Amino acid sequence: MxxxxxxxxxxxxxxxxxxxxxxxxxxxxxxxxxxxxxxxxxxxxxxxxxxKSGRTAAEGLIGVASSGTTAVVVEINSETDFVARNDAFQDLVRGVAKVALTTDGSVEAISAAQYPATGKSVHDTITDAIATIGENMTLRRAASLSVTDGVVATYIHNSVADGLGKLGVLVALESTGDKEALSAIGRQVAMHIAATNPLAVRADEVDAAVAERERNVFIEQSRASGKPDNIIEKMVEGRMRKFFEEVALLSQAFVINPDLTVEAAIKEAEKTVGAPIVVKGMARLLLGEGVEKEASDFAAEVAAVAKG
Missing domain, CATH: 1.10.8.10 (Ubiquitin-associated (UBA) domain)
Structure with a gap:
């Protein structure tokens, strides 16, 4: 040899x-x-x-799946929206989401897990699909949430098929109360998260670097007023309070009933659920978020597809 x-x-x-x-x-x-x-x-x-792996994959689908008290959301990108409407691609995204339920929800663990339909890893199954379908695809992001007792509600926006769409949300609610009522408020909160994209569940969970960056911007803006330092400090603190109210889920005005904050709406729902409700976590994946798309016109895209 x-x-x-x-x-x-x-x-x-x-x-x-x-x-x-x-x-x-x-x-x-x-x-x-x-x-x-x-x-x-x-x-x-x-x-x-x-x-094909160097080509920009910013289209595709978000998939969600749930089992018991665990739910996952995955993002699988493709190069064109044409592929997102392909039955084989949709089956792949749906299948990967189901596999993700058996892992810790990390991209690495999902990629290495076995895909039942092929007997290969998810990574190798996607590689095979690239060759079959004819354009680059990638498992880009994923998240998993679980609760001990309660529900992990899911929501898909711009749904193209069951459990598949352009934006996926998970929200974990811990509660010993009625699960059907808990799922109902959970779905509403998930829809709210889809609409407002909060940075964290609670103000004290907002990333410290993000908060510091905002504070520095407010300081510079306030100094331009020419006011003394003690007044500037109060101005900055006031603006930071408003910032946290706007970006933390529980303090936001509930989109379904703006007269209530999300926290107040959940408190109100406890009467129907029959027990306290605690928001344990959330995840929101918007398709292609953060991916720099290559500029192209529609005619060129169709021509490229026609050439195979």
């Missing part, structure tokens, strides 16, 4: 764009024959998939 050197693996990687371990395996399978290894990778769909 030919020796599979690092230089040989590097050369194959440069020619195909495939991963290092895939290149090493291809060379081993073909006794070090470079051209045969390239064909082996192409036959497996790996070279085709990895060549």
């Amino acid at each position: 030919a020796e599979i050197t690092a230089a040989l693996v590097k050369e194959l990687r440069e020619k195909t764009g495939a991963g290092m371990m895939d290149c090493k395996k291809a060379l081993a399978e073909t006794n070090g024959d470079m051209e045969a290894a390239i064909d082996w990778l192409r036959a497996k769909g790996i070279a085709k998939a990895d060549k």
